[in-house]
Structures are given as structure tokens and as C-alpha cells.
Amino acid sequence: DIQMTQSPSSLSASVGDRVNITCRTSQTVTTYLNWYQQKPGKAPKLLIFPASTLQSGVPSRFSGSGSGTSFILTISGLQPEDSATYYCQQSYSSPWTFGHGTKVEIK
Amino acid sequence: QLQLQESGPGLVKPSETLSLTCTVSGGSISSYNYYWGWIRQSPGKGLEWLGSIYHTGSTYDNPSLMSRVTVSVDTSKNQISLRLRSVTAADTAVYYCATFSILSSGTFDYWGQGTRVTVSS
Numbered sequence: 001d002i003q004m005t006q007s008p009s010s011l012s013a014s015v016g017d018r019v020n021i022t023c024r025t026s027q028t029v030t031t032y033l034n035w036y037q038q039k040p041g042k043a044p045k046l047l048i049f050p051a052s053t054l055q056s057g058v059p060s061r062f063s064g065s066g067s068g069t070s071f072i073l074t075i076s077g078l079q080p081e082d083s084a085t086y087y088c089q090q091s092y093s094s095p096w097t098f099g100h101g102t103k104v105e106i107k
Numbered sequence: 108q109l110q111l112q113e114s115g116p117g118l119v120k121p122s123e124t125l126s127l128t129c130t131v132s133g134g135s136i137s138s139y140n141y142y143w144g145w146i147r148q149s150p151g152k153g154l155e156w157l158g159s160i161y162h163t164g165s166t167y168d169n170p171s172l173m174s175r176v177t178v179s180v181d182t183s184k185n186q187i188s189l190r191l192r193s194v195t196a197a198d199t200a201v202y203y204c205a206t207f208s209i210l211s212s213g214t215f216d217y218w219g220q221g222t223r224v225t226v227s228s
Binding site: 101 | 153154155156167168170171203207211212213214215218220221
């Protein structure tokens, strides 16, 4: 199975800050890397796939980059509604696996 | 708009079989180019994909659970089912039904709200 490592596990930032979340995979997934946002009590919501395409309806302050084994989710201009946990997921090789999440809090 | 709704018992005894159903509304399962399946979330293991099935019966299985998990589809009822055998406390989790899209490079596009299952005697 492809192992997923996200960092940091949590962060606290101010409104308007630029936030970077890193996802590393144990072997190459080329660009088959997706990002999700989960708010408490809700199901995860698809944000970005594969690696850099914004899902319809997702604000443009979210962006994704990377390929191979290293990927970054960037929030440019953090907003209060971005307080959530963010997960990466690889779809290069079954079984599909997820990172353990990065919890983003607003200062 | 496609909607998924999980249902089933919230409490299962150890060694028994966990059975959940996902009812799809907003269109026929057979009309969508999606695999349909299950993901669970627990504090210990995080998000874990369990398995997915196409309306034709073609499946993607997670080998780590394959011997205990059965995912099935009933197109006449527009439902997907999960059976997890010989459960233990480690199977306590929130279980989600979700679509899996091959066309969008392997994304879980639509999710149900999730149903919490506790394994306890």
C-alpha cells in the first residue's frame, strides 16, 4: 500500500495568511493526488484533483501543486470558513489511501 | 443532485456481522459512470477505503479487509450494501458511502452524511 504523510498535523494561522500543507507519498503517484476538506460532523468534500485542478465551486484561494511524491495544498488568504481538517488521497494505485489530516485553526 | 444516505444499526456486538445500506437518490445507480462504495473514519486509523463496486458488479477491493468485507449493489432498489464480518472494537467508526470516479482521476466525489457504528457487547 502507498503510505501518505501529511505535515504539519495541525497549524494555527490568522485571517489573510498564506497556508501550506504538505503531503508526501511512499512511492510515486505521478499527479494522482487529491485533496479534501472536512468540517466537524460532516463528510469530506473534494477540493482539488488530480494535484492541481480546482473542483467546481471551490474558492480560487485554494490551489494545489506537486508531482511524484511531494505535493502542497496552499490557501492564499485564509478565511474563517477555512477552519477544517484537510486530507490528501492517492488514486494512483489501489488500495486508495488517505493522509492522516492537517487541522487548520484560525487564530 | 445526487444524494447518498447510509442506514443501519448503530451498535454491533463483537464477532457479529456489520450490515449497512446506502440509498442513492437523484438518479439511477446504473446511469452514472461511478463506482459506489464505502469509506470509514476512526480516530485511530483515520480515513480508510473499504471497497467499491460498479453497477455491473465489477469491484475494487481493499486487500487488507477483503476476507471480511463484501460490497454489493442492488440496482432495482438503487442501493449499495456493506457487510463486514467478525467485527471487533477496532471496527468502531463512522461509515460513509461515497462515489468513486475513474474519469476524474480517482476521486471520491459524493459522500453520504455518514453513520456511526460502535462495536461493543
